[in-house]
Amino acid sequence: xxxxxxxxxxxxxxxxxxxxxxxxxxxxxxxxxxxxxxxxxxxxxxxxxxxxxxxxxxxxxxxxxxxxxxxxxxxxxxxxxxxxxxxxxxxxxxxxxxxxxxxxxxxxxxxxxxxxxxxxxxxxxxxxxxxxxxxxxxxxxxxxxxxxxxxxxxxxxxxxxxxxxxxxxxxxxxxxxxxxxxxxxxxxxxxxxxxxxxxxxxxxxxxxxxxxxxxxxxxxxxxxxxxxxxxxxxxxxxxxxxxxxxxxxxxxxxxxxxxxxxxxxxxxxxxxxxxxxxxxxxxxxxxxxxxxxxxxxxxxxxxxxxxxxxxxxxxxxxxxxxxxxxxxxxxxxxxxxxxxxxxxxxxxxxxxxxxx
Ligand SMILES: O=C(O)C(=O)C[C@]1(C(=O)O)C=C[C@@H](O)C=C1
Numbered sequence: 001x002x003x004x005x006x007x008x009x010x011x012x013x014x015x016x017x018x019x020x021x022x023x024x025x026x027x028x029x030x031x032x033x034x035x036x037x038x039x040x041x042x043x044x045x046x047x048x049x050x051x052x053x054x055x056x057x058x059x060x061x062x063x064x065x066x067x068x069x070x071x072x073x074x075x076x077x078x079x080x081x082x083x084x085x086x087x088x089x090x091x092x093x094x095x096x097x098x099x100x101x102x103x104x105x106x107x108x109x110x111x112x113x114x115x116x117x118x119x120x121x122x123x124x125x126x127x128x129x130x131x132x133x134x135x136x137x138x139x140x141x142x143x144x145x146x147x148x149x150x151x152x153x154x155x156x157x158x159x160x161x162x163x164x165x166x167x168x169x170x171x172x173x174x175x176x177x178x179x180x181x182x183x184x185x186x187x188x189x190x191x192x193x194x195x196x197x198x199x200x201x202x203x204x205x206x207x208x209x210x211x212x213x214x215x216x217x218x219x220x221x222x223x224x225x226x227x228x229x230x231x232x233x234x235x236x237x238x239x240x241x242x243x244x245x246x247x248x249x250x251x252x253x254x255x256x257x258x259x260x261x262x263x264x265x266x267x268x269x270x271x272x273x274x275x276x277x278x279x280x281x282x283x284x285x286x287x288x289x290x291x292x293x294x295x296x297x298x299x300x301x302x303x304x305x306x307x308x309x310x311x312x313x314x315x316x317x318x319x320x321x322x323x324x325x326x327x328x329x330x331x332x333x334x335x336x337x338x339x340x341x342x343x344x345x346x347x348x349x350x351x352x353x354x355x356x
Contacts, residue, residue, distance in 0.1 A: 034085030044086040047163040048270035050078055051353035079109020091115040091123045091132035097216040097236035099169055103259040104136045107165040120149045127159050127262050134263040143195050143252045146306050154349055161276050161350030163261035171196055171250045175229045178243020185210050187218035188231035196231055198251040269326040270353040279319045280345035294338035298331045326351040
């Protein structure tokens, strides 16, 4: 056994030495890129370029490593190279261990400064003030729909959307002991309680459910009190040394949350992009239909349509629309120009690469 392993491990050592040499070369080139950018005050983080690199490695991947795994490795390589140019600060809805933190790492890799914030409002404030270079905020969940606070804040923000990231959301029921003995209350963020309601009704119909600020906060509470069970990610459970009572209790096994990256950066076209906008129409019959006509006319696909009350006391709404393509694409530019003519309110939130 050992005799057979030895030459294989030698091969691995040789390959690792080559990988290390190549990584070092890549790092030195990134430093040069950093100097060129510094001369022209150009942005360090380029989401469109990173998206192209990651799509490229998946397209050229000869195997046997899986595309997703190769992309994770390259995500980290770019993150480390980027940190040689500048370590970007990213604000998100904390504490550490939330799905928002997971989204931050999926988008930026781990060579960043994470800035956990107490609320979505604070993420916007930190990004607008420049305390953080970017912010990552949840915008919609596949089972629960829009995250209204984010939509409301996008309306008035001076930041733009420069990226999107979507992650699977799996919830586990966890306690200090890994059993439900002595548990009188289940704590989680209200969204998580809603996403697990069918399972809870079936298995623990009589236990009180309490909404708290975040799932990570629920995990922290459960770690200190044996009468509390938390619904959170296993990542948060590990952080607080909780035992898993039941894994994957979310009602929809394909549950996902989509986040957007906000910042001051206008992202260039990557070849596969989305554009987000907010619109309002005059309050008259057929107005919404007329408003959206240019989208179809110019062959632009709409991927999302969401409405929010304008909260000015009348039955008026803001419409949050996502379309395929970039504002610099000719057909998108023409469609938006016409949309703008018919709209009482019109704001482009940003164009950015479609999430992996
Ligand atoms: O191409 C660039 O602009 C780089 O700075 C290099 C690099 C990379 O490591 O590949 C790093 C950071 C950018 O976000 C994009 C790519």
